[in-house]
Structure formats: structure tokens, C-alpha cells
Amino acid sequence: MASHVNPTVRRRRLGQELRRLRELKGMTAEAVAERLLVSQSKISRLENGRRSISQRDVRDLCGVYEVEDQRVVDSLMQMAKESRQQGWWHAFGDIPYSVYIGLETDAASVRNYESLLVPGLLQTREYAEAVIERIEPEAAPADKAKRVEVRMKRQERIHDPVSPLRFWAVVDESALHRVVGSPRIMREQLEQLIELSHRPHVTVQVLPYSVGAHPGMVGTFSLLEFADAADSSVVYLEGVTSDLYLEKHAEVQHYSVMYEHLRAQAHHPERTRQFMIELAKEYAG
Known part of the structure; x- marks a missing residue:
């Protein structure tokens, strides 16, 4: 919140x-x-x-x-x-993407494209633990646990009963086929995605393999928009050692157009939900 x-x-x-x-x-x-x-x-x-x-x-x-x-x-x-x-995230010490967390905490809406992972705001705890364990194998256990807790804390914006974050996710099909942790973890992750996708402020679309090449192949990105007109929109590009924030109108507009193309090429939300139901059954089997 x-x-x-x-x-x-x-x-x-x-x-x-x-x-x-x-x-x-x-x-x-x-x-x-x-x-x-x-x-x-x-x-x-x-x-x-x-x-x-x-x-x-x-x-x-x-x-x-x-x-x-x-x-x-x-x-x-x-x-x-x-x-x-200090924002709530400062209690967790040095967080690499603390600037983004600060922006996300105050954003009215986020449009996110993910090519390899389930979006962090929609991850189950076990999925997040498995992702962080493999992405940061050299990190100390305490640091990995801290990253998981921060991710879970961020999700409060999705569950805020008064002013929830409007979240639109386009996820590449490959992210749902990549087994993170175990088939059971993937099944439970898909079940959570299905449940969240029924909420009026959350939209999930899968970008199928069949579309071939697409604008999102340049990499993952997020578009953050704010309720206050004084706060201009921001494009967030996550890097390995540093992040990039784009705020110029032309740059934000470029990524907005890219996102519209991705939404148009992705499965409709209803078709996406059916796709995830079928894939969850495969993981259950």
C-alpha cells in the first residue's frame, strides 16, 4: 500500500x-x-x-x-x-532497484512485458524463491530471503482493497513453459495467475510462439503512470548492474506504441486464461 x-x-x-x-x-x-x-x-x-x-x-x-x-x-x-x-523499502537495507520500488509504490498503473519470467507482482512465494535462488546463486541466504520479502511486500499494491494498482501484464509463452523450481510450483503459479486475472484491475495476456518475431524481443520493460498530472510517465528497463529510466515524452511514447502492438498480438485475456488452465493441467499430470 x-x-x-x-x-x-x-x-x-x-x-x-x-x-x-x-x-x-x-x-x-x-x-x-x-x-x-x-x-x-x-x-x-x-x-x-x-x-x-x-x-x-x-x-x-x-x-x-x-x-x-x-x-x-x-x-x-x-x-x-x-x-x-525513508520509504518502507529502506527497512530492508540496500535494494538494487529501490528507485523503481519507490515509483511503483506511488504509480496508478503499470504495464509490464516479461519475456522469461512471471511478473514479480504476480509471483507466488515459492516461485520467487526459486527464481532468486537461481538468478543470484552467489548471494548470501539472508540476502536472497530479503529479496523475496521485498517482492512479497510489493504485491500489497495488487491486493490493496482501497486503491489497488492497475496492472497489465503481457507474458511471453516461454515464461510459462520454463519450469522454475518444480512442476508443482509451476502449477501453483499458474493457478495464482488464473485467480488474479479475474480481478478487475489485473489483466494477463500470453504472447504465443505463433506470433513469431515481435517488438518485445528487444527486452523486458515496464511503463509506469501516475494519478497526479505533475508526475510524468516513466519507462523502466532493468539491467544486471544498473537500471535505466526513460522520461522524455518521445521515449515513453515509443514504448507505449510497442506495448500496444504486444497487446494486439497476444492472446485475448479469456483465451489466455484458458491457455493457463490447460497448461496447469499438464503440470499437474
């Missing part, structure tokens, strides 16, 4: 506002960095929300941008204070 104050979203929103003030002033990030005797990369990180913003940073930037309305300054200072709070 989303917390009242999300530090990741606050940082992102504050960064967007600081960029807007800089552009209104007609200054480049390099010029601002020179005025404040900091690196240009720091200004860029502050504006893209990837770095924590202190109230001192906000005060100094407002001075450079000659912001005279004290109400605006106070509002930005408050956002900076809130952006330094």
Missing part, C-alpha cells in the same frame, strides 16, 4: 520543478554548477530525481534562480524535507 509521503516521487517532482525554474531563467546546468561551485553532474542528478536533495540545495538554487515568492521557496523546501524521508 502506498505511503502518505513517497520520497522517490517527491525527489522526482522536486527535480522537475527545479529544472523548470532553471529553464525559465535561461540558464544551463553548467552555468548553475559554476555559480554554486559544484559539478554539473550534481545539478543533473538533482533534476532527474536520482539524488537526495537537501533544503540547503533548494535554498541555494532558489537564490540563483532569483525566486522571490517565499511561498514557492517554502513549498520547495518542504518537498526537499519530505524527499529525505
Whole structure:
């Protein structure tokens, strides 16, 4: 369930506002960095929300941008204070994709394409344990257990009775044929997918082998959208050692069009459900 104050979203929103003030002033990030005797990369990180913003940073930037309305300054200072709070995920220590978790926690909807795995938000505990065990064989048992718990905690957005996450998943057929853990785990995973697919805010579509080549072959991605118009959509691309977040309108639009093609080529949700029922029976056998 989303917390009242999300530090990741606050940082992102504050960064967007600081960029807007800089552009209104007609200054480049390099010029601002020179005025404040900091690196240009720091200004860029502050504006893209990837770095924590202190109230001192906000005060100094407002001075450079000659912001005279004290109400605006106070509002930005408050956002900076809130952006330094800790989200629920910080209790689990260093999580590689904590920025994504922060965005997902506050998102209104997520459109996800998966080529090799069942989407994390729809995984059973045993499936998640088996996946993490094989993907991170060198990790300490405690770290693997932590990753599983974080994944289960994230799923609260799906089960939130008041404001559930609108989740649309297109899953390549190969992900459901790949036996993760055991046939029993796969059967139970499929049964959970079937159950979740009946919920009005969850849609699951299988992309069959028969479509041949398709736009999703470039890799897995997620599109996150937010209820607040001030928060622009984000494309998330997960990497092995680092992740990529795309926020430019043209980039987001490109992936949105890709996703529409994938949805059009995938089985209809009803046909997908029947496909999963039949495959679950095979695993049971």
C-alpha cells in the first residue's frame, strides 16, 4: 500500500520543478554548477530525481534562480524535507532497484512485458524463491530471503482493497513453459495467475510462439503512470548492474506504441486464461 509521503516521487517532482525554474531563467546546468561551485553532474542528478536533495540545495538554487515568492521557496523546501524521508523499502537495507520500488509504490498503473519470467507482482512465494535462488546463486541466504520479502511486500499494491494498482501484464509463452523450481510450483503459479486475472484491475495476456518475431524481443520493460498530472510517465528497463529510466515524452511514447502492438498480438485475456488452465493441467499430470 502506498505511503502518505513517497520520497522517490517527491525527489522526482522536486527535480522537475527545479529544472523548470532553471529553464525559465535561461540558464544551463553548467552555468548553475559554476555559480554554486559544484559539478554539473550534481545539478543533473538533482533534476532527474536520482539524488537526495537537501533544503540547503533548494535554498541555494532558489537564490540563483532569483525566486522571490517565499511561498514557492517554502513549498520547495518542504518537498526537499519530505524527499529525505525513508520509504518502507529502506527497512530492508540496500535494494538494487529501490528507485523503481519507490515509483511503483506511488504509480496508478503499470504495464509490464516479461519475456522469461512471471511478473514479480504476480509471483507466488515459492516461485520467487526459486527464481532468486537461481538468478543470484552467489548471494548470501539472508540476502536472497530479503529479496523475496521485498517482492512479497510489493504485491500489497495488487491486493490493496482501497486503491489497488492497475496492472497489465503481457507474458511471453516461454515464461510459462520454463519450469522454475518444480512442476508443482509451476502449477501453483499458474493457478495464482488464473485467480488474479479475474480481478478487475489485473489483466494477463500470453504472447504465443505463433506470433513469431515481435517488438518485445528487444527486452523486458515496464511503463509506469501516475494519478497526479505533475508526475510524468516513466519507462523502466532493468539491467544486471544498473537500471535505466526513460522520461522524455518521445521515449515513453515509443514504448507505449510497442506495448500496444504486444497487446494486439497476444492472446485475448479469456483465451489466455484458458491457455493457463490447460497448461496447469499438464503440470499437474
